[in-house]
Amino acid sequence: MSALSKSVLAAGLLGLAVAAQATPTVTVVANTAGVTNALAAADAFVPANSTPWQTTSAWWTGNAETITFQLDQAYFLSSAVITADWNDVYRFSASTDGVNFTQLFTVTGLADQPVNANVTFGQVTMPVSFAPTALAYSYIRVQAIAGDGSNAIGEVSFSGVAAPVPEPGTLAFMAAGVGILGFVARRRRRG
Ligand SMILES: [Ca+2]
Ligand SMILES: [Ca+2]
Numbered sequence: 001m002s003a004l005s006k007s008v009l010a011a012g013l014l015g016l017a018v019a020a021q022a023t024p025t026v027t028v029v030a031n032t033a034g035v036t037n038a039l040a041a042a043d044a045f046v047p048a049n050s051t052p053w054q055t056t057s058a059w060w061t062g063n064a065e066t067i068t069f070q071l072d073q074a075y076f077l078s079s080a081v082i083t084a085d086w087n088d089v090y091r092f093s094a095s096t097d098g099v100n101f102t103q104l105f106t107v108t109g110l111a112d113q114p115v116n117a118n119v120t121f122g123q124v125t126m127p128v129s130f131a132p133t134a135l136a137y138s139y140i141r142v143q144a145i146a147g148d149g150s151n152a153i154g155e156v157s158f159s160g161v162a163a164p165v166p167e168p169g170t171l172a173f174m175a176a177g178v179g180i181l182g183f184v185a186r187r188r189r190r191g
Contacts, residue, residue, distance in 0.1 A: 026158065030067070035066075053152040081126070091145045093140070140158065
């Protein structure tokens with residue numbers, strides 16, 4: 001293989017090989033009618049611990065409401081940071097298509113707040129870790145499933161590995177590399 005074809009192929013492959021941990025950009029794309037201030041759940045402002053539940057948060061009453069988030073692309077997720085009202089249980093589900101959701105994790109301030117947070121009122125920020133997902137997800141949905149019926153999400157963020165999305169330039173690089181290999185092989189056969 002010539003030095004040129006090697007370098008062209010390597011440049012193409014490099015574009016696919018990078019798989020670093022990333023933090024998706026999260027936007028609120030839908031919420032049920034009973035949710036107040038839904039956009040506050042992903043506006044990049046994290047309420048301090050013990051901030052009252054209806055302050056700088058998305059909030060609702062009862063366990064029927066949902067907020068749906070979209071990530072900037074598909075990710076194999078492995079952790080999250082959730083700010084939520086401290087005395088409820090929140091279920092986070094994930095979806096590849098925004099239609100079918102499967103449970104990713106549940107989180108509750110009563111059990112999951114950091115040991116030195118000592119929050120017994122209002123919102124609390126909780127780091128959540130879980131096994132890396134087998135599927136790359138683009139949508140997340142949150143629902144309160146237990147607690148005192150007064151629910152709030154102050155902020156959510158997630159972390160994971162972006163699913164490879166080859167860019168047109170990368171594909172052209174790889175095609176050029178493969179083309180040069182074929183050219184070299186044909187020349188060798190002829191020679
Ligand atoms: Ca917020
Ligand atoms: Ca509550």
